[in-house]
Amino acid sequence: MSLMNIINTSASSQSRNRSHTLEKLWQDYEKKQLRNKRYRTKLEVFYHEFTSQLLEKEQAICDASAQWVRHLLTFVPRKSIKGRQREALLEWIEEELSILESNPFNPINTHEIRDSFTSLLIAYQATLPEQDIYQHELDAVREELESMFGFELDIDDAQLSELIDEPVKFHAFFEQILAEQHNKAFDDGDADNAFEQDETEYGADDDDFFFESTQPEQALSLELFSDKTMSKLYRQLANQFHPDKEPEPAKKALKKELMQQLSQAKKSKDAVALLMLALEYLPEYKLEADADLIKRIEAALQVKIGLLNRDYQSMQNGNDIKSMIWQRFGSGSKASRAKELAQYGDDLTIETEELLEKVSKIKTVQAVQKELNQRSRRGSLNDIFDLAMFNNETFDEFWQYK
Incomplete structure (x- = not known):
């Protein structure tokens, strides 16, 4: 045209x-x-194809993950899990819960699970002996918070120590600062531009x-x-x-x-x-x-x-769910995409079954401790592997210079 x-x-x-x-x-x-x-x-089209094949499986694994996290939470109050193992258990729950919360297909309302976990964390913190916080630690926390908020905090060291010691107060303080920043941004802006009325009348006078x-x-x-x-x-x-x-x-x-x-x-x-x-x-x-x-x-x-060019780049490299699904599964031919989707669906099914199996089998503190020990060993092996890789890279760089 x-x-x-x-x-x-x-x-x-x-x-x-x-x-x-x-x-x-x-x-x-x-x-x-x-x-x-x-x-x-x-x-x-590909997003529709993905969801029509895999949405139920994505939601099934979310449901299984929620059951698994709730199951792990029941072990937090157990006194026989203590010290480093207690911390490892809390880290494990945080990891599993964060994965569940970040799943875009998650149908589970995780707020209740998160609230339960937070309550258990606070209860655990209350059992820990009070420790002196050194000045350099306070300075580091203050610097981090001021960098995050973009301005100097109007609290002294004693108040900051209290916030660090009491997570509930720290959370309330954090929410208060965010609310104040939001209100300040609104007050500083043009109130006339804060809300824009839709045009519903199309009279002849609307010619400006x-x-x-x-x-x-x-x-x-x-x-x-x-x-x-x-x-x-x-x-x-x-x-x-x-x-x-x-x-x-x-x-x-x-x-x-x-x-x-x-x-x-x-x-x-x-x-x-x-x-x-x-x-x-x-x-x-x-x-x-x-x-x-x-x-x-x-x-x-x-x-x-x-x-249009920027929009195209955004679609190709975007972090919205449709773009990410295409980036993950969209390469190759139609047949290879179908095969990869089928394999991914099988993997979801296997992982769902494994989670449900753990919920049914891990019933005792000893079973949880065994799992924690295995996670700890895997973490140690990963650390050793990373160190070895670092040493090999350093060694290769040395010979390049030679």
Whole structure:
């Protein structure tokens, strides 16, 4: 679809050259828009395929994990588990609970489990003998907190020591600081911009189409919105899409949707969206454009192309669930993807069965202690392995220098 179908230009050679550049930019914009749409569709389709095959298995392992964590919590109060083993048990529960909480398919409300774990932690802390906190330790904690919050803390060393000794007070203090920062950010901001009312009326008086640039690098693009020709185009589209002027129910619903698109284009200062709507729904409309207006349309297209490229990169490397699933399983052919999904499903089933088996078999303190000892040995072996790898790398580097 050629943009020049709705643009009238002067006969000067400068205008003709700019028209050629504009058309190339428009083609590039349409191509990248189609690319993004296809990639997004690919993510959506594969996500649907993933969930249709594996959602039940993901939720089953979450349920098994919740049972396992609750089971481990029953051993925390047992007095025969003490010292380093007690700490190892708490670390194990924290690890398992964090994994459960981070699973995007988790159907379990983990707040109750987390609250129970926190209560047990507080009870455990209360049994520990009080230890003196040295000044350098206080300074380190203070420095870490001030780095996190971004300002100096108005508490003395005694108050900070009390917070360190009592986790409940520390948690309350932390929540209070976060709330104060949130309220301060709101108070410092423009209250008028905190809430934005949706446009629901489409009267003829709503013709103000001037927007101030909020980003200097987009100033040339945003100048379009102070141009009379673009204001005229907006009014023409608003008149075309006005739902109250359409008697047929089916077309009325479509025009309501189009009017929402138009309102969003105005709100987001998107001149390119106006041009696309005009191309599709006002094919007879002609936008009178001189070289200066074409230059500004070019700038708007360049901004939009940049946004499309960033959006594409975000989809490819994003940390949303659909992007991550594609990154994990989407490489290779369709057959290899299907095989990998099937293997992953089998692994989930095996892991679920293993968790449920541990819940049923590990009933005594001795059984838990055995598991803790095995975890400790695996951790020691990993430490030895890491040290060996480090020494080998150091040795290789030495011979490279030789």
